[in-house]
Amino acid sequence: MSQLDVKEAxxxxxxxxxxxxxxxxxxKPIYRDSSSxxxxxxxxxxxxxxxxxxxxxxxxxxxxxxxxxxxNEKDAKQWVNKKNIRTRCSAIILKGKNSIQKKIIYxxxxxxxxxxxxxxxxxxPWGR
Numbered sequence: 001m002s003q004l005d006v007k008e009a010x011x012x013x014x015x016x017x018x019x020x021x022x023x024x025x026x027x028k029p030i031y032r033d034s035s036s037x038x039x040x041x042x043x044x045x046x047x048x049x050x051x052x053x054x055x056x057x058x059x060x061x062x063x064x065x066x067x068x069x070x071x072n073e074k075d076a077k078q079w080v081n082k083k084n085i086r087t088r089c090s091a092i093i094l095k096g097k098n099s100i101q102k103k104i105i106y107x108x109x110x111x112x113x114x115x116x117x118x119x120x121x122x123x124x125p126w127g128r
Contacts, residue, residue, distance in 0.1 A: 005044075005085075006025065006042060006043075006044055006045075006047050006060065006085070007020075007025055007044070009047075009060075009064075009080075009083060009085045010025060010027070010042065012083065013030070013064065013067045013068060014030050014067070015027050015028075015030060015067075017037055019037070019038065020044070023043060023044055023045070024041045024042060024043055024044060025041070025042045025044060026038040026040065026041050026042075027040050027042075028040065029051060029066075029067075030067055031066040031067050031069075032054070034053060036053065039051060039052050039053045040052075042060075042063065046060070047059065047060025047063070047085075048060065049062070049063040060080065060085070061073055061076045061077045061080055062076070064076040064077075064079055064080055
């Protein structure tokens with residue numbers, strides 16, 4: 001089976017009228033009513049999505065769960081694997097004692113060894 005990119009996977013789910021810029025696909029969500037054709041943004045490389053109107057975001061598997069009405073994310077991940085959809089990152093898990101002060105992100109990259117790479121990100125939410 002050939003590998004699908006994010007846009008082909010979106011079309012397989014039923015999305016249409018997909019516009020794009022250099023990093024994102026924009027469209028109307030199919031999991032809820034919307035009058036805006038660009039309120040849903042999906043990253044081309046990772047599949048990470050943001051619904052600007054409802055202020056929700058998540059992984060590509062979470063978007064599949066919402067869009068196709070799966071009861072859990074495990075079923076959505078199985079759909080992604082069955083379609084052979086590849087994004088730059090397959091899993092992102094956020095952890096930290098204080099989510100405002102520190103987040104540790106584990107990213108499973110599609111490499112031959114498929115090991116987790118650990119990145120520590122420190123940020124100041126007030127921009128100082």
